[in-house]
Structures are given as structure tokens and as C-alpha cells.
Amino acid sequence: MIMKHNNTLIQAIRGMNDVLPADIQFWQHIESLWRQICRQYHYEEIRTPIVEHTQLFSRTVGEQTDIVTKEMYTFEDRNGDSLSLRPEGTAGCVRACIEHGLTYHNIQRLWYLGAMFRHERPQKGRYRQFYQIGVETYGLHSPAAEIELILLNARFLKALGLEDLQLEINTIGSAESRQRYQKVLTQYLNQHQHRLDADSKRRLKRGHPLRILDSKNIELAELIKHAPVLSDYLSEDSSRHFDTVCQLLKDASIPYKINPHLVRGLDYYNDTVFEWKTQSLGAQGTVSAGGRYDDLVSMLGGQPTAAVGFALGLERLVLMLKNKSIDIPSVDLFLMPAETKWISNILLLAEKLRDALPYLSIHTHLSDGKLKRQFKHADKSNARFALIIGQAEQNSHTISIKNLRETVPQQTLTMPALIEFLHTQFKRKTDHEN
Numbered sequence: 001m002i003m004k005h006n007n008t009l010i011q012a013i014r015g016m017n018d019v020l021p022a023d024i025q026f027w028q029h030i031e032s033l034w035r036q037i038c039r040q041y042h043y044e045e046i047r048t049p050i051v052e053h054t055q056l057f058s059r060t061v062g063e064q065t066d067i068v069t070k071e072m073y074t075f076e077d078r079n080g081d082s083l084s085l086r087p088e089g090t091a092g093c094v095r096a097c098i099e100h101g102l103t104y105h106n107i108q109r110l111w112y113l114g115a116m117f118r119h120e121r122p123q124k125g126r127y128r129q130f131y132q133i134g135v136e137t138y139g140l141h142s143p144a145a146e147i148e149l150i151l152l153n154a155r156f157l158k159a160l161g162l163e164d165l166q167l168e169i170n171t172i173g174s175a176e177s178r179q180r181y182q183k184v185l186t187q188y189l190n191q192h193q194h195r196l197d198a199d200s201k202r203r204l205k206r207g208h209p210l211r212i213l214d215s216k217n218i219e220l221a222e223l224i225k226h227a228p229v230l231s232d233y234l235s236e237d238s239s240r241h242f243d244t245v246c247q248l249l250k251d252a253s254i255p256y257k258i259n260p261h262l263v264r265g266l267d268y269y270n271d272t273v274f275e276w277k278t279q280s281l282g283a284q285g286t287v288s289a290g291g292r293y294d295d296l297v298s299m300l301g302g303q304p305t306a307a308v309g310f311a312l313g314l315e316r317l318v319l320m321l322k323n324k325s326i327d328i329p330s331v332d333l334f335l336m337p338a339e340t341k342w343i344s345n346i347l348l349l350a351e352k353l354r355d356a357l358p359y360l361s362i363h364t365h366l367s368d369g370k371l372k373r374q375f376k377h378a379d380k381s382n383a384r385f386a387l388i389i390g391q392a393e394q395n396s397h398t399i400s401i402k403n404l405r406e407t408v409p410q411q412t413l414t415m416p417a418l419i420e421f422l423h424t425q426f427k428r429k430t431d432h433e434n
């Protein structure tokens with residue numbers, strides 16, 4: 001690399017990751033399963049811009065939340081407007097729905113997948129650009145809406161083989177009951193000021209005591225354990241709603257734990273909140289989180305509309321999948337020439353196979369190299385079969401095929417026999433995919 005001595009190497013921004021080919025299989029696996037499951041539930045995709053007016057987030061997420069006070073990437077554009085990179089997806093989704101009349105007397109079940117941005121302290125499972133899958137439903141008052149989202153989430157985690165996640169739920173009631181509770185909680189925390197950490201003191205001072213209950217500082221655990229609980233301040237409607245949610249979870253055989261201290265870091269939630277947590281990622285244990293937010297649509301100028309949603313962090317899912325080292329199939333066939341002069345035959349053979357067997361993933365080795373080294377590449381690729389063309393194969397109009405996973409003799413087949421053989425070998429794959 002030629003570089004001037006005063007040029008330093010430009011690197012990625014801290015907390016913003018490249019996803020390299022070695023990892024992309026996990027991402028694609030997650031994304032394709034996700035699409036499959038949304039189709040099963042008939043949830044439809046929505047795509048909204050990454051940049052929005054700053055006000056959209058300060059008004060919805062909350063002026064005093066961590067996200068808005070210290071984590072947003074905010075800048076002035078050339079017109080002097082204050083814009084922000086989205087720190088989450090719900091606000092943009094609601095804005096788009098109102099703008100295009102989607103929620104007007106309509107039920108909507110929507111999902112999105114995309115990058116979110118928060119200026120947090122980067123660590124394992126916590127980044128400044130991260131990806132979320134989000135799901136939002138509009139127009140559904142019934143507790144069945146929460147349960148459908150939880151079921152969809154559970155089915156997705158199960159399909160990924162991640163069944164060791166626990167569901168925690170809570171109700172945070174209506175804005176009025178929260179206000180009553182907040183007074184009592186503030187009193188309690190003020191009495192124990194000396195035991196609070198700097199973060200909690202700041203939250204208390206800013207009138208945001210609920211979030212202290214969610215603190216990840218274990219030194220606060222005892223104080224939080226003895227704090228007054230919100231469930232004592234709920235309205236009758238909220239209590240009934242929550243009882244139904246719990247009953248439906250039982251009916252659907254979804255194990256759950258009520259965590260009376262579960263609150264969310266965003267202001268717009270009411271009644272049900274829930275999180276899926278794992279022990280395997282340390283402090284960054286929340287993989288998926290959401291709840292009901294019936295006031296947000298009207299707060300942004302739309303008709304009052306019931307709403308429930310959740311967001312799932314993809315990096316944390318990828319970390320969990322990698323820990324499990326599950327085998328994700330990538331390439332099926334590795335085609336290689338016995339000598340350089342057969343390279344173009346390999347290229348054309350691959351085309352014929354792609355015509356005949358379109359569901360296969362075929363890798364062509366189109367460069368020089370001794371056969372022995374090529375076999376090493378083939379093994380490393382994780383392909384199931386290596387196909388070889390050399391002089392002997394050319395003379396007899398055949399192709400050699402070697403099973404790379406099992407110790408069975410190499411075969412030499414004519415083209416029709418090869419297609420027939422591969423078709424039966426990979427039949428299960430197509431059956432499964434259809």
C-alpha cells in the first residue's frame with residue numbers, strides 16, 4: 001500500500017461495525033427466517049428513512065430520556081434544520097403511518113429491519129450503529145395483540161434454536177397511575193439519596209425515577225428490591241388488561257416471569273411491557289423488548305390508535321448463534337479444474353448445473369493451483385461435493401464427483417447422471433424450502 005507519510009490510515013467509526021463474509025451467513029440466516037415467519041403471521045414490511053427531524057424523537061422517545069439527552073446523532077443540515085439519525089424505529093414508523101393514512105380506521109401489522117444509531121459506550125453487544133428488527137401493530141386494543149407479538153417472537157427464537165431465553169413481563173399502567181406512583185417513588189429515592197450512583201442521581205433530578213428501577217448497577221439491587229411497586233397504583237382497567245395478558249400467556253403455554261421492576265427506557269409505553277433476556281451475554285442480556293404504546297399516535301397528531309410493538313437487537317442474536325456454533329449451510333458444490341486449461345470448462349459446467357438445479361449454491365474455482373491445494377479450499381468451503389474436470393473426464397464426456405463429508409469412493413458420471421444424482425442428494429433441501 002502506498003501512503004504519504006503524513007496520511008494516517010482511516011478506520012471505521014468506533015462502535016460501528018463492518019460485517020465481513022465470515023459472519024454474513026448468520027445475518028442472512030436470521031433475516032431469511034424472519035421474513036418467513038412474518039409471512040406466516042401476515043405482517044407486512046415498511047421501510048422508513050434513517051434520518052428524521054430531531055423533534056420527532058425528542059417528542060416521542062422523551063426529552064429527558066438517555067437516548068435524547070446524550071445518545072442521539074444530531075446535526076444541522078445545509079438548510080439549518082435539526083436532523084437526527086434514528087435511535088429507534090417506532091417513531092419513524094408512526095410518523096409514516098400518520099403521513100400516509102395507514103392507521104386511519106385501519107388495523108396494521110408492520111415490521112422493519114434496519115440500522116439504528118446511539119452514541120453509547122461501545123462494548124460487547126452494545127454498539128453505536130446497530131441493527132434492529134421491529135414489529136408494530138396498530139388498531140388492536142385487545143391483550144391478544146400483545147400475545148400475538150410474543151408468540152411471533154417466541155416462534156422466531158425457537159426457529160433460530162435459541163430457546164434458553166426468558167420472557168419477563170410487567171405492566172406500567174396508564175400515564176396517570178405512573179404519575180401517582182412516580183411521586184411515591186421519588187420520595188423513597190430521595191430518602192436514600194446517599195445510596196444512589198451518579199446516573200441514578202441524575203435521573204432522579206431530571207424527574208425520571210422509574211428508569212432507576214431498571215439500573216444495571218448491582219449495588220442498587222437491594223435499594224430497588226425494597227422500593228414501592230407500581231402494581232399497587234394501577235387503575236382497574238390496567239389491572240384487568242394485565243390479568244388477561246397473563247392468562248393468555250398461560251393458555252398459549254408461554255413460560256414467563258412477572259418482573260415488577262421492568263420499565264422501558266422510552267417514554268411512550270403504557271400497560272404491558274416485556275423483554276426476552278438471556279444469561280449468556282452478560283449485562284447486555286436483553287435481546288428483544290417492547291410493549292403497548294396507545295398514546296403515541298395521537299401524540300404525533302394522528303387519530304387515537306391502540307399500538308403494540310417490540311424491537312429485537314440483531315447483533316445480540318448473532319453473538320448467541322456464534323456461541324452455539326450451529327451449522328448454517330452455505331455452499332453446496334465446489335467445482336474445480338484438474339489443470340489450468342480446464343478453467344473455462346468449469347465455468348460452463350457451473351452454468352449448466354445452475355440451469356438444471358437452480359436451488360444449489362455453486363462455487364467455481366477459476367484460478368491456478370494444484371489439485372491437492374484446491375481440495376483444501378474445497379474442504380474449507382464446507383461444500384458437500386467437489387466436482388472435477390480434467391483430461392480423462394474430457395475424453396469420456398464425464399465429470400468426477402467427490403463427497404467431501406463422507407468417505408465414499410469418488411464417482412465419474414455423465415452429465416445427465418450427475419444431474420440426477422445431485423437432484424436426489426439435495427432433494428430434501430428443496431422439499432424443506434418449498
Ligand code: ATP
Nearest residue numbers: 120125126127130265286287288289311312313316
Ligand atoms: P438496553 O437496556 O440493553 O440498553 P434498551 O432499553 O436501550 O436496551 P431498546 O431501545 O428497547 O433497548 O432496544 C431493543 C433492543 O435493541 C435491545 O433489547 C437490544 O437487543 C438492542 N439494542 C439497543 N441498543 C443497542 C445498542 N447500542 N447496540 C446493540 N443493540 C442494541
Ligand code: MG
Nearest residue numbers: 066118120265
Ligand atoms: Mg439502552
